[in-house]
Amino acid sequence: MTSTHARTIAHPPSSLPPLPTATKSKSKSKSNHRRNKSSTSSTNSTTSNASNNGNSSSRCWDWILVPGNMHYAKNRSSFRTYRRAPGKINKNRVLGVGTVELKVRRAPDDDRPNTLVLEDVLHLPNAVCNGLCVGRYRERNPGDDMEVAGGEGCRCQVWREGDGHSSHEEEDGHGHGEALWYGEEYHGCSRVVLWGDPQGSSGLEDADAVELPGVDASAEELDTLHTRVMDRSLV
Numbered sequence: 001m002t003s004t005h006a007r008t009i010a011h012p013p014s015s016l017p018p019l020p021t022a023t024k025s026k027s028k029s030k031s032n033h034r035r036n037k038s039s040t041s042s043t044n045s046t047t048s049n050a051s052n053n054g055n056s057s058s059r060c061w062d063w064i065l066v067p068g069n070m071h072y073a074k075n076r077s078s079f080r081t082y083r084r085a086p087g088k089i090n091k092n093r094v095l096g097v098g099t100v101e102l103k104v105r106r107a108p109d110d111d112r113p114n115t116l117v118l119e120d121v122l123h124l125p126n127a128v129c130n131g132l133c134v135g136r137y138r139e140r141n142p143g144d145d146m147e148v149a150g151g152e153g154c155r156c157q158v159w160r161e162g163d164g165h166s167s168h169e170e171e172d173g174h175g176h177g178e179a180l181w182y183g184e185e186y187h188g189c190s191r192v193v194l195w196g197d198p199q200g201s202s203g204l205e206d207a208d209a210v211e212l213p214g215v216d217a218s219a220e221e222l223d224t225l226h227t228r229v230m231d232r233s234l235v
Helices: 030-054 134-140 219-231
Strands: 063-066 079-089 092-107 110-123 130-133 145-148 154-160 178-186 189-192
Touching: 079 110, 079 219, 092 219, 110 178, 130 134, 134 145, 154 189
Parallel strands: 063 130
Antiparallel strands: 063 189, 079 092, 092 110, 092 178, 145 154, 154 178, 178 189
């Protein structure tokens, strides 16, 4: 496998603020809070179960490595935290932004699960599938090493240097450290391998080979998104 470098991507100076935690309204009395607590807990539980189970078959689980400077997800159910921020970025319809946590497999020879956290992920409902931006990942994770290669089989490997559980020596004597996640060839693209191989809808199943576009958000577009996020509460 040969190592390649992603093209230089200009990263906009503005970044999205951390998603705040929900706060209780001070105008509500303690008695109202106690009366509504059980009802709220029941509603939240139902919503969570519906999101995690009921919609799993319609959720897209394809996370494809893409260019650009932003990650994006097709389904609202993919997000761990979420802020509504309707608008457009790079001619793409955006409904919100948030954090996505993916349970991934570390390496072809290491089936231990790992959690891949992607922040400031755009919600693009009209996207063919989900996109993991290579350039943004490298910028946000400078301590991780990434190899991207063409051809069939394993197309991408990501690891952190050190004495890891899955360290191994290659023919040139180079030893990889702790494996974090990897991608395999899928319809001409590199797709992140998720732990447990979850099944859902896919916009790539009928395609022989595709080249998915990345999302290049300008500094002005991110500033506008930043303002919308600051003006809205958690959904």
